[in-house]
Amino acid sequence: MAQITLNNVTKYYGSDLVVKEVNLKIEDGEFVALLGPSGCGKTTTLRMIAGLEKLSSGELSYDGHLVNDQPAEDRNVGMVFQTYALYPHMNVYENLSFGLRSRKVPKSQVRERVEKVAALLELSQLLKHKPKELSGGQRQRVALGRAIVGQPKVFLMDEPLSNLDANLRDRMRAELAKLHSRLAITTVYVTHDQGEALTLADRIVVMNKGRVHQIGTPHEIYSYPVDTFVASFIGSPGMNLWTLPWARQTNCITSGNSLRLPRSFESVLESTSETATFGIRPEHLSVSEPNEEEIEIFCKAEVVEHFGSHVMLHGRLESEGEPLLVARLDPDAVINRGQKVRLSAPSGALHIFDSVTSERLPTKELVLI
Amino acid sequence: MTSLDSVKVIDSQDQSLVFEEVIVKKRKRFLPASFNKIKERLVAYGLMLPALAVFFAFFYFPALFLIYISFFHWNIFSSQTKFVGLANFKVLFNQPLFWHSIITSAYYTLVMIPATVFLSLGIALLLKEGFTSRKGGFWRGAIFLPHVTPIVATSIIWVWIFNPNFGLANFVLKFLHLPALGWLQSQHWALPAVMIDSLWHSLGLYVIIFLAGLSNVPAQLIEVARLEGAKKYRIFRRIIWPLISPTTFFVVVLSTVSTWQAFSQIYTMTGGPHGGAGGPAFSTTTDALLVYQTAFIYEHFSLAAAMSLVLFLIILVLTIIQKIISDRRVFYR
Ligand SMILES: Nc1ncnc2c1ncn2[C@@H]1O[C@H](COP(=O)(O)OP(=O)(O)OP(=O)(O)O)[C@@H](O)[C@H]1O
Ligand SMILES: [Mg+2]
Numbered sequence: 157m158a159q160i161t162l163n164n165v166t167k168y169y170g171s172d173l174v175v176k177e178v179n180l181k182i183e184d185g186e187f188v189a190l191l192g193p194s195g196c197g198k199t200t201t202l203r204m205i206a207g208l209e210k211l212s213s214g215e216l217s218y219d220g221h222l223v224n225d226q227p228a229e230d231r232n233v234g235m236v237f238q239t240y241a242l243y244p245h246m247n248v249y250e251n252l253s254f255g256l257r258s259r260k261v262p263k264s265q266v267r268e269r270v271e272k273v274a275a276l277l278e279l280s281q282l283l284k285h286k287p288k289e290l291s292g293g294q295r296q297r298v299a300l301g302r303a304i305v306g307q308p309k310v311f312l313m314d315e316p317l318s319n320l321d322a323n324l325r326d327r328m329r330a331e332l333a334k335l336h337s338r339l340a341i342t343t344v345y346v347t348h349d350q351g352e353a354l355t356l357a358d359r360i361v362v363m364n365k366g367r368v369h370q371i372g373t374p375h376e377i378y379s380y381p382v383d384t385f386v387a388s389f390i391g392s393p394g395m396n397l398w399t400l401p402w403a404r405q406t407n408c409i410t411s412g413n414s415l416r417l418p419r420s421f422e423s424v425l426e427s428t429s430e431t432a433t434f435g436i437r438p439e440h441l442s443v444s445e446p447n448e449e450e451i452e453i454f455c456k457a458e459v460v461e462h463f464g465s466h467v468m469l470h471g472r473l474e475s476e477g478e479p480l481l482v483a484r485l486d487p488d489a490v491i492n493r494g495q496k497v498r499l500s501a502p503s504g505a506l507h508i509f510d511s512v513t514s515e516r517l518p519t520k521e522l523v524l525i
Numbered sequence: 526m527t528s529l530d531s532v533k534v535i536d537s538q539d540q541s542l543v544f545e546e547v548i549v550k551k552r553k554r555f556l557p558a559s560f561n562k563i564k565e566r567l568v569a570y571g572l573m574l575p576a577l578a579v580f581f582a583f584f585y586f587p588a589l590f591l592i593y594i595s596f597f598h599w600n601i602f603s604s605q606t607k608f609v610g611l612a613n614f615k616v617l618f619n620q621p622l623f624w625h626s627i628i629t630s631a632y633y634t635l636v637m638i639p640a641t642v643f644l645s646l647g648i649a650l651l652l653k654e655g656f657t658s659r660k661g662g663f664w665r666g667a668i669f670l671p672h673v674t675p676i677v678a679t680s681i682i683w684v685w686i687f688n689p690n691f692g693l694a695n696f697v698l699k700f701l702h703l704p705a706l707g708w709l710q711s712q713h714w715a716l717p718a719v720m721i722d723s724l725w726h727s728l729g730l731y732v733i734i735f736l737a738g739l740s741n742v743p744a745q746l747i748e749v750a751r752l753e754g755a756k757k758y759r760i761f762r763r764i765i766w767p768l769i770s771p772t773t774f775f776v777v778v779l780s781t782v783s784t785w786q787a788f789s790q791i792y793t794m795t796g797g798p799h800g801g802a803g804g805p806a807f808s809t810t811t812d813a814l815l816v817y818q819t820a821f822i823y824e825h826f827s828l829a830a831a832m833s834l835v836l837f838l839i840i841l842v843l844t845i846i847q848k849i850i851s852d853r854r855v856f857y858r
Binding site: 206227228229230235237239241244255258302306 | 743745746753754764768856
């Protein structure tokens with residue numbers, strides 16, 4: 157098992173900057189998810205960690221030893237690809253044992269280890285089958301088994317669940333969590349599915365356009381997004397973000413007729429110019445009467461969707477540009493189309509970002525004090 | 526404006542639909558379904574007829590006629606045709622030169638096929654590893670070029686290269702401090718010289734075929750194998766080789782057929798136009814060459830036909846054997 161350090165890791169393809177100065181320290185046994193939209197450089201980062209791709213610049217170390225120039229075959233990492241990449245001409249047993257045989261593990265031990273892993277992943281009955289005779293979930297388990305049978309120092313997975321149907325994906329996700337808690341191998345897991353990242357990972361690395369935006373626990377990422385990208389990317393749907401001018405009143409702060417905040421936010425807003433980006437998650441909005449300490453929002457309802465367990469309200473603030481609002485409300489909220497709605501949110505749910513740099517201003521920390 | 530346009534489009538689509546429906550209905554009313562089918566077939570065969578006629582006239586007919594005359598005494602210059610049963614084959618099998626030619630052909634094929642497979646696969650692997658797509662394009666072109674040049678023309682160049690006194694081949698040998706060879710004038714080296722020419726000429730095609738086969742091996746399989754600690758040779762032996770086996774099989778069959786039929790380069794290089802092709806001392810007289818000489822130099826057409834038939838049977842048996850092996854060893858996805 158290993159600790160992995162990325163120090164200013166950068167990757168160019170030709171003149172395209174694909175991964176930019178990534179700094180990341182992955183602890184021994186930790187489960188880290190790389191999360192970001194398509195094309196943001198997750199796979200490229202993972203492949204550099206594996207040694208399948210050379211770094212353009214920066215340093216990569218395993219347990220403090222620089223491995224920039226160590227070939228992939230000497231790194232002892234197990235990897236699961238999105239397409240599984242099972243050897244199509246070999247049966248399950250041969251697929252599982254190929255790596256051990258490559259590393260010259262004695263035959264008797266190979267059998268023992270393959271059978272143990274097969275039992276762990278419920279593949280014992282399938283050892284004679286070729287990959288094309290397996291179901292998607294079974295193939296996925298073979299790919300997992302092949303990666304762990306070599307007892308790797310590091311376990312790398314590139315969207316391992318994305319080829320499975322929704323049911324199977326949930327089940328395999330639980331299996332992965334179980335497997336990790338059992339083996340405690342340092343794991344880097346690439347996904348663009350935030351649900352997977354939030355449920356599986358100890359820490360999440362949120363990336364966009366080759367750049368790391370935030371590294372943190374699922375709770376930190378969700379509750380303290382460092383910028384508007386993370387705020388809008390995490391959550392389903394993502395955070396409401398409104399860039400609005402603000403003004404001081406006698407005992408509150410307002411933005412036109414659509415937003416009212418307690419006066420305590422003044423110290424945060426002072427560092428901005430006349431406008432700031434305000435953020436509130438849809439699930440933190442409600443139709444209850446706000447008190448002095450809470451935040452009040454007015455909007456016009458456009459679409460109301462009933463989901464049984466909740467109601468999704470899509471509306472617009474009545475400010476300039478009519479910014480969109482999404483709210484996840486109690487199922488018994490009665491709202492009609494076109495109606496003007498007053499919503500409230502606890503002041504702890506408000507995020508404020510600099511409207512120029514998009515970076516977070518320390519609101520909640522302030523409120524918590 | 527745009528909405529009007531779209532309305533028009535929908536309208537015309539509707540009309541064509543209606544139109545089609547009418548046609549279908551009319552057909553159904555007047556013609557029974559089976560008649561339509563027969564008509565369809567007639568049209569299909571009618572369209573195929575010209576191609577079939579050409580194929581029959583220039584391919585099946587000569588092939589069948591060849592089998593026919595191998596049981597007769599037949600000559601292109603005389604009208605006398607006499608059934609002789611297996612007499613032609615009897616003469617053939619009592620001819621030491623015939624057996625010699627089969628051995629020569631077998632020798633030629635047995636060297637050519639492994640050489641073809643290993644060289645072309647080796648070059649394909651190098652091209653795939655060593656070059657980006659742009660440079661690779663240049664080298665692919667360069668390798669393929671010999672294959673599209675006429676073999677008779679290039680064989681004449683190779684005659685020069687193999688000239689024992691001032692040819693390039695001996696110059697290279699001398700440079701490497703190896704003894705000079707007689708090449709085309711030597712009983713032992715004439716056939717190898719022809720092999721070198723044939724390889725040079727045909728490799729390009731097989732390299733391209735292998736490149737296509739290699740590109741069908743998913744890169745991720747090789748990456749996984751690397752991550753599992755497999756070194757280059759093991760990756761080749763256990764992953765690439767089995768996965769390209771259909772390509773290898775194809776190349777083996779193709780090159781078997783073309784080597785057994787090799788004629789032009791042997792004829793040209795061993796002095797064909799001046800007579801005496803197949804020498805020195807019949808060392809390059811392959812089956813195909815003997816067929817030619819028997820027919821067109823000695824004018825024993827029936828005998829040559831019998832010989833061709835034997836050649837055909839040999840290739841057929843070889844291909845069947847290869848097929849049996851392939852069914853057991855080739856991995857199809
Ligand atoms: N071999 C390559 N040559 C050139 N550009 C590449 C190469 N591989 C990836 N890229 C580019 O690098 C960028 C990042 O790709 P990468 O595969 O890392 O994205 P990703 O985050 O894994 O996306 P996805 O979620 O779609 O898998 C993309 O813009 C892609 O076009
Ligand atoms: Mg990817």
